[in-house]
Amino acid sequence: MPAAPMQPSKPAPLDLASAEKAETFKAFLVAEALAAGFDVARVVAPDAIAEQTVPALNAYIAAGHHASMDWLAQTAERRSDPRVLWPEVQSILMLGMNYGPDCDPLEILRHRDKAAISVYAQNRDYHDLIKGRLKGIAGRFAARTGSDVKVFVDTAPVMEKPLAAKAGIGWQGKHSNLVSREFGSWLFLGSIFTTHKLPADVPATDNCGSCRACLDICPTNAFPAPYQVDARRCISYLTIEHKGPVPHEFRQAMGNRIYGCDDCLAVCPWNKFARQAHEAKLQARDDLKAPALADLLGLDDPAFRTLFSGSPVKRIGRDRFIRNVLIACGNSADAGLIGPCRACLQDDSADIRGAAVWALSRLMDADAFATLRLGATGETDAQVLFEWHLAESQLTGRPQDADGNPQGLN
Numbered sequence: 001m002p003a004a005p006m007q008p009s010k011p012a013p014l015d016l017a018s019a020e021k022a023e024t025f026k027a028f029l030v031a032e033a034l035a036a037g038f039d040v041a042r043v044v045a046p047d048a049i050a051e052q053t054v055p056a057l058n059a060y061i062a063a064g065h066h067a068s069m070d071w072l073a074q075t076a077e078r079r080s081d082p083r084v085l086w087p088e089v090q091s092i093l094m095l096g097m098n099y100g101p102d103c104d105p106l107e108i109l110r111h112r113d114k115a116a117i118s119v120y121a122q123n124r125d126y127h128d129l130i131k132g133r134l135k136g137i138a139g140r141f142a143a144r145t146g147s148d149v150k151v152f153v154d155t156a157p158v159m160e161k162p163l164a165a166k167a168g169i170g171w172q173g174k175h176s177n178l179v180s181r182e183f184g185s186w187l188f189l190g191s192i193f194t195t196h197k198l199p200a201d202v203p204a205t206d207n208c209g210s211c212r213a214c215l216d217i218c219p220t221n222a223f224p225a226p227y228q229v230d231a232r233r234c235i236s237y238l239t240i241e242h243k244g245p246v247p248h249e250f251r252q253a254m255g256n257r258i259y260g261c262d263d264c265l266a267v268c269p270w271n272k273f274a275r276q277a278h279e280a281k282l283q284a285r286d287d288l289k290a291p292a293l294a295d296l297l298g299l300d301d302p303a304f305r306t307l308f309s310g311s312p313v314k315r316i317g318r319d320r321f322i323r324n325v326l327i328a329c330g331n332s333a334d335a336g337l338i339g340p341c342r343a344c345l346q347d348d349s350a351d352i353r354g355a356a357v358w359a360l361s362r363l364m365d366a367d368a369f370a371t372l373r374l375g376a377t378g379e380t381d382a383q384v385l386f387e388w389h390l391a392e393s394q395l396t397g398r399p400q401d402a403d404g405n406p407q408g409l410n
Contacts, residue, residue: 044167075157091198096187118260122284147196174226175214175264184274185265214264235261330359361391
């Protein structure tokens, strides 16, 4: 007899009890997050981003847009797929905490004798604040469900912005940062990975439309195309991650930004719905809203560590920080800063001495700078000597090559 035709397999019956339990556990987890001070919490499946992020991250690295941040390339596989980072993960809770400022971050840029510090760094380091709360939430969830959990805040190879977009917290704008209808550009992100499967939320849709505000405001043209950022040209990268002298082509454009840059975030029209941070530890300290450049130049290492204790600024170290301050001084047109800048010519750090030369060349006239140069005979560092020669050639009109370097140097 002919074989009986195969019958299509029937789908497994829906386990309503399990589905209801998963919804209950999700509601518990979200409620715990909100009670802990987070403003939004939504669930995303761990397989939601790999198709998008793997090619995007590979292209980003291939183009060199990650600059010196080699860890992005080293962790690319784990970073682009949460299942590679932790194969047992079944669900991810993405959480956002509002850190909205109480004033327009662009206003400080008009006051060139003051320092502009990125909004996120004007108080406590959010990593420490958020991670502690995530651990508490995750611990209570594990106790309730018996599932395993892991928490991450920016320092692990987790692509938080794509995950947050897939969870429906917001969308990645043309500046590549997350934008929220409710909180604009001002959300810190964290995540809780769990082995318990939870129902996922609906992804957000892109609401940028034809707007180019974030692209057009960038002072260093760091966006080669919408949704792409070249870290090599980004002021946030240059002031925080970049080691050594800042490339000359970006110094004037940096203005008075000494730690990070908020321009593309602050100009976003969706900020009209944003509100001030409710968490006291994320509200700006008065002494970091508009500190005087002259005061910052006088910081030695102990004073720097004291002023920025508990702040993310502390991690770049005093030398890189003072380098940034000196560039801001050179952009200030404030002759009153010549004295503090001259004092930096005696600093132990070559990066600081070189930046001081550049700043003084911008603040002094050619004759005064030439006189200063005659007295600076003890310098031996090649990079600092180059700064002297370049500044002299620019002030005197000496010929330069195609890259702007003085000709005739051996």
